[in-house]
Amino acid sequence: MQSPSVAELTDRAREVFRQIVDSYLETGVPVGSRTLSRQSSLGLSPASIRNVMQDLEELGLLAAPHTSAGRLPTEIGLRMFIDGMMQAAEPSPEERTAIDASLRRGLEAGHNIEDVLGETSAILSGLSRCASLVMVPRTDPVIRQLSFVPLGPRRAMAILVGADGSVENRVVTLPEDLPPTALEAAAHYINQHLAGQTLAEARTALAAEIERSRSTLDALTAEAVSAGLAVWSADGAQRPVLIVRGQAQLVEPSVDPERIRQLLGELEDKQELVRLLDMAREGEATRIFIGAESQLFSLSGSSVIAAPYRGGSGRVIGVVGVIGPTRLNYARVIPMVDYTAKSLSRLVA
Incomplete structure (x- = not known):
């Protein structure tokens, strides 16, 4: 149901509604017509207030949790109150x-x-x-240092130390038949040539190096470097x-x-x-x-x-x-x- 606008309410209905919402937000309990008549400055009898409440209920702005209870604002009613009636108070x-x-x-x-x-x-x-x-x-971390810890066939733990002192680790899938020395070479290359760059910058620099065929790494080690950088880039983009x-x-x-x-x-x-x-x-x-x-x-x-x-x-x-x-x-x-x-x-x- 679409919320009616404040302009659709009579002055009497608007004031009854406002006082019901104010009371609910303060106490969390339904508001009855007798209580509202006694505590408010409306100058209306309980019977008159009940008639207004019934009109507001038909508009979807109020609801009665029990047959004999008072009324509470509905979510539609709260939306109308916030958008059209509430007077915000600046932080102290x-x-x-x-x-x-x-x-x-x-x-x-x-x-x-x-x-x-x-x-x-x-x-x-x-x-x-x-x-x-x-x-x-x-954020894309700036590399201070990266190291690899072998976990088994085709698996290693990549440990990244960021320039801000943060430390994170990820499990990396490695190329087949990668010798242990290649992991050491991959970490050495990253720390010597890519430290101080963001992960995105490091991946771009590595790709350009390989494209120009001037990399000092062999093919398998280059794949290990790429895998170590890629696991953070993919994860960071998907996991704010x-x-x-x-x-x-x-x-x-x-x-x-x-x-x-x-x-x-x-x-x-x-x-x-x-x-x-x-x-x-x-x-x-x-x-x-x-x-x-x-x-x-x-x-x-x-x-x-x-x-x-x-x-x-x-x-x-x-x-x-x-x-x-x-x-x-x-x-x-x-x-x-x-x-x-x-x-x-x-x-x-």
């Missing part, structure tokens, strides 16, 4: 300082980009009281790094344990999370996915707020966001995510 000076200080500390200490983003993601989780996530830019922090923020005594179990299971599906965040990469501004609007979180009924951040060229290089129940303080959390993304764009560039 203390919140902005906490986000910026986390970024500066990591960068000034010379931490690699993943550590900096992980620390900032943890700060965002604490401030928003949600789980936070950040998709790290797909995703950092998730603060899952414990999602475990509240008042929340249905089954919903928590479902949500924590969804967070383990990193590939689906990346697909969802790739949708946010395509936008110019913060994206909000409410419940069933994202296939991944439709069962747990969770919301995702995500914003892209940019590198020095202005190109989107990653996404930062939070995950929480649909009962979020959207007016506070959306600007907080947006501010974090803009801070990342300024300081990571």
